[in-house]
Amino acid sequence: MESNLAVAALGALAHETRLEIFRLLVRAGGGGLSVGRIAEGLGVEANGRLTFHLKELVAAGLAASRQEGRFVFYSTDYVAMNELLRYLTEDCCGGLGCGEVVESCNPEKCA
Amino acid sequence: MESNLAVAALGALAHETRLEIFRLLVRAGGGGLSVGRIAEGLGVEANGRLTFHLKELVAAGLAASRQEGRFVFYSTDYVAMNELLRYLTEDCCGGLGCGEVVESCNPEKCA
């Protein structure tokens, strides 16, 4: 992972609303949630501000969106998330086996 | 972990220089590095700007500093780091066993 991608991802997460959105999407799993459901989950309105934050997450590579009928679904990009976590812990303690993150979450492994 | 602590930590990491410092300290392990060694590792000068970034990491809870003779050492706060990673992946996919981060790095486990 490149440093500037990581900075962009971290910057996207460094905001109260976006962090809540991200965690909501992580909990939601691979299918994601529609904008309306996200708004519900956060207790906010589905307005321009929410769209702005969602787009920031997508621009940072942490989420993807797809249209389904009249709804737009946003979902976590788990590959990007795992890359970011690994980047943060890479070669922890000089690589002496502390247990650096390799993969933290993969919807395909869900029960 | 509280949301605003996580936002502060992520904000501290969302900066090219600070992210490099953090990763350098993670690699360095529990003992950390002196300011001069950090500057060396980054290829920058040990000046006011570096101090500023180091203090940001400490203020965000991600690092700690201690004086040793005429040197000041900075080191990763691994507990805070692990809490942050866990916060990001909490209840992944609704808690269905995808492998959420519990602990990613602990210097005491080093070989």
Added chain:
DNA sequence: TCAATATTTTAATTATTATTGAAATATGGA
């Protein structure tokens, strides 16, 4: 105590990011 190395503080300037509110687009059902 003097000088050298190590690190920090401060204040002014510049750059980046967030918020607001209103209008616009897009989709599906009556």
Added chain:
DNA sequence: TCCATATTTCAATAATAATTAAAATATTGA
């Protein structure tokens, strides 16, 4: 086609964070 629901765009303003450079402090050894 018309209406209601769903989501997005835009532009102006406000708020926050980053950079610079110079002076200040602190510790050790001669």
